[in-house]
Amino acid sequence: MNVGSIRKVLVEDTLLSEARAWSLLRALARRAGAGHAVGKPAGVRLDGAGRLEAVELGMGWLDVYPEADPPFQSMSVLPPAIDAMLKLYLPLCVGPKSSDLVLAHVGQSLDGQIATSTGASCFITGPQDLAHTHRLRALFDAVLVGRATVDSDDPRLTTRLVAGENATRVVLDPSLRGFVERKVFRDGAAPTLLYCRQGSRDETRDYGLAEVVELATSGPVLPPAAILDDLRRRGLRRVFVEGGGVTISHFLQAGLLRRLHVTISPLFLGQGRPGLALAKIEGLDQALRPRVRRFPLGEDMLFDCEFRG
Numbered sequence: 131m132n133v134g135s136i137r138k139v140l141v142e143d144t145l146l147s148e149a150r151a152w153s154l155l156r157a158l159a160r161r162a163g164a165g166h167a168v169g170k171p172a173g174v175r176l177d178g179a180g181r182l183e184a185v186e187l188g189m190g191w192l193d194v195y196p197e198a199d200p201p202f203q204s205m206s207v208l209p210p211a212i213d214a215m216l217k218l219y220l221p222l223c224v225g226p227k228s229s230d231l232v233l234a235h236v237g238q239s240l241d242g243q244i245a246t247s248t249g250a251s252c253f254i255t256g257p258q259d260l261a262h263t264h265r266l267r268a269l270f271d272a273v274l275v276g277r278a279t280v281d282s283d284d285p286r287l288t289t290r291l292v293a294g295e296n297a298t299r300v301v302l303d304p305s306l307r308g309f310v311e312r313k314v315f316r317d318g319a320a321p322t323l324l325y326c327r328q329g330s331r332d333e334t335r336d337y338g339l340a341e342v343v344e345l346a347t348s349g350p351v352l353p354p355a356a357i358l359d360d361l362r363r364r365g366l367r368r369v370f371v372e373g374g375g376v377t378i379s380h381f382l383q384a385g386l387l388r389r390l391h392v393t394i395s396p397l398f399l400g401q402g403r404p405g406l407a408l409a410k411i412e413g414l415d416q417a418l419r420p421r422v423r424r425f426p427l428g429e430d431m432l433f434d435c436e437f438r439g
Contacts, residue, residue: 146191146204149293150176151212152265154191156294157182158223159269163368167228171195192216196225218425218434222269227388232358234371234378235266235391237430238405244375245403249282255395258427261291262393263372268294270370272323272361276377277303284312287372288319296320298366301340302377304352306330315340325352325360354384375405382418383408390420390435393427 146154153176161167161182168174173190175183187193193203200217201224208216222228237255238244244254253260267273268289279285280301287299299314299322306326314322315338324340331342345356361369371381381387392405411417420435 145206146208146212148209148212148215150191151215152293153180154182155215155219155223156268158194158220159228159368162223162228162231163271163366165229165367167196167226168194168224169196169226194220194224201225214425217423218432219265219269222389228368230362230367231270231388232369232371232381232386233266233270233389233391234381234387235263235393236373236375236378236405237263237393237395239395239397239399241398241400242405243399243402244373244405245282246399247402249403254397254399255393255430256428259393259395259430259432262391262427262432264289264291265294266370266391267297267372268292269368270297271366271368272298272300273370273372274300274302274357274377275372276374277301277308278376279372279374280312280314281309284314285372286313286317286319297370298323298364300325300357300361300369302352302357304330304347304350306332306335306337306342310335310337310340323361325357327352351380354381354386358386375403375407378405379407382406385437387437389437392433392435393430394433395430 154174157176158168168184171187171194173185173187173193175185175190177183195201201220202216222231222233236244237259239254267287273287275287288296296319299320301314302325304327318339322340323343324337325343325345328344328346331344343360345352347353358369371378382390420437423434425432425434
C-alpha cells in the first residue's frame, strides 16, 4: 500500500458519519450508566468490535471536553445533522453527572397542553420529536411512565425507530388499577417493573411478564426518591421519565430532575390536559430558572432545560 492509500485509509477511519456518531453516543451512555462516564478531555472512538476507546486528543473520531459548551471538537467540519445530534445528546452522555442522570421529556402545544379534553394526544408534536423520544429511550437504562400513560396510549416504550437496545420499562401504578393487558406487560420486548403501594398486589391477578415492586408510602403518590433508589440498587442509574404530565411534575416538584426536555408544537388545543402542574409560588424569586438550550425539530422547538441545584 502506497503512502497516498495509507493516508486515505487514516482519513476515512476518523470521518464521523451519522451512524458512527449515534453508535458513539450510545457507547458513551453505556459507560456512564456503568458509573464510569468520560469526565476528562479525551479522544473517543469505537474499535472493530464496537467497544468504546478513550485515546489521545486528536486520535479518535471526536475530541470530548465534558465541561465545555459544546463538549466536543471534531477533526473535520461536521454535516449539520451530525453537529446538531452531538450538541443535543453528548451533554447527556459525558461528565460525572451523566452517571446518575434523571431526565424527563414532554411534548405540548403552545398553550401548554399535552392532550385535548377528551384525552387525544397522538401526535401533538411531529415525527422528529417522536424520533427524539426513541433516541432518549436508547440512551437511558430505564424509561418510566405513569399508569394513565399506559392506559390511554398503550405504548411499547421500545427503540423501534432508532438503533439501540430497549431500556428497562418502569410503570407507576400505586393502586394497581391499570389495564394489565397492555403491550408493555405482555410483549416481552424488555424487562418491565410495575411499582405500587405496599399491600396493593392482588395475588389472584395476572400482571403478565412484569415484576411487581411494592413500596412503602403514606400517601397516594409513590415517592419519586424511593423509586430512584430502588432502580439504582438494580443498576439502573440513568432514568428517562417519559410521561405523563402528572408523573413528570412529581419528579420535578421533588427536585429530582437534572434535565427536562420540553418540545412545543405550534398549535393551540384549548383547555385540555396540562403538561406540567406544579405548586403555586408567590413571587418570581421562587421560580425555577434552568439553563436552557434550544433545538428545532421540524416545525417543533425543543427546550433542553438543565437544573443546576
